[in-house]
Amino acid sequence: MSDSKTIDRHNSSDSVSKKNKKRKNESINDGTPQKKNDIKKDDKSKPNEWSSIVQEISKQLKISKDHLLAQFPPLRGDEDLPLASCIDHTLLKADATESAIKTLCEEAKQHKFASVCVNTHWVPTCATLLKDSGVKVCTVVGFPLGQMATECKAYEAKWAVSKGAQEVDMVINIGLLKSTRYSEVMEDVREVVRACGPEIVVKCILETCLLSESEIKVASLLCAWAGCRFVKTSTGFSTGGATVEAVKAMKSVIGGVVQIKASGGVKTQQDAETYLKLGVTRIGTSSGIALVSGKTSTSSY
Secondary structure, eight states, X not given: OOTTTSOOHHHHHHHHHHHTGGGTTXXXXXXXXXXXXXXXXXXXXXXXXXHHXXXXXXXXXXXXXXXHHHHSOOSSOSSOOOGGGGEEEEEOOTTOXXXXXXXXXXXXXXXXXXXXXXXXXXXXXXXXXXXXXXXXXEEEESTXXXXXXXXXXXXXXXXXXXXXXXXXXXXXXXXXXXXXXHHHHHHHHHHHHHHHOTTSEEEEEOOGGGSOHHHHHHHHHHHHHHTOSEEEOOOSSSSOOOXXXXXXXXXXXXXXXXXXXXXXXXXXHHHHHHHHXXXXXXXEESOHHHHHHTOOOOOOO
């Protein structure tokens, strides 16, 4: 983005962080009842402060919204695309074998899924198997905890892109977010975006099961501000997956600017359709075949 059309996001985020240093270790609560596997709550909250943060970041983001949309056109518009074309066919388990990865790619080609999502080791294999198929190669960075150094995330992303990855799903630094170190959260995302280059779709995984509603909103804004194309609910390896409440919180602040990916716990076609109706444009699941076949999956992701 040109300097003339965008704001100094880094400096603005620093300002937000400085204003909230004194509450660095405090958590958040938006006042609604807690539900199992739902948005996390904490009685030590100061909702008015978080509301102010969200409003300030949102105000800054809107300044460059048109330019963001011009640079990052939607991958899925209002047209009614087939469910399969919205699925990232996923295999991220530690015991994934070469045979399983090959099967994953064949299934993705057969059903015309949007992508296969694999760990970085398997990117070269998938790039070869999916060449000219129309199915993209998606990989994960800083997965599943997001706690690795920014430089390491950026290197991993750059390496994966050099080997054929076309989309990169990175885990944000959740600890920094909860410490209200927003400038560093943004820089972590921005460095991965830079390492990937403008042609690569970067999705930011928030791990919404660990966040309050206000934290989800702030994280979504920071990631959009840093240049990601999607915000994504979950890794599928923490305490919970996607929820309707989390998606609504994300959409309320970044809808129309960046897209939303729901992942973790999407087991049925009805689940998938529910999220698509909410405005989700990508579903991350290891149950892609069950979803397009109208069956219920027993998979853990």
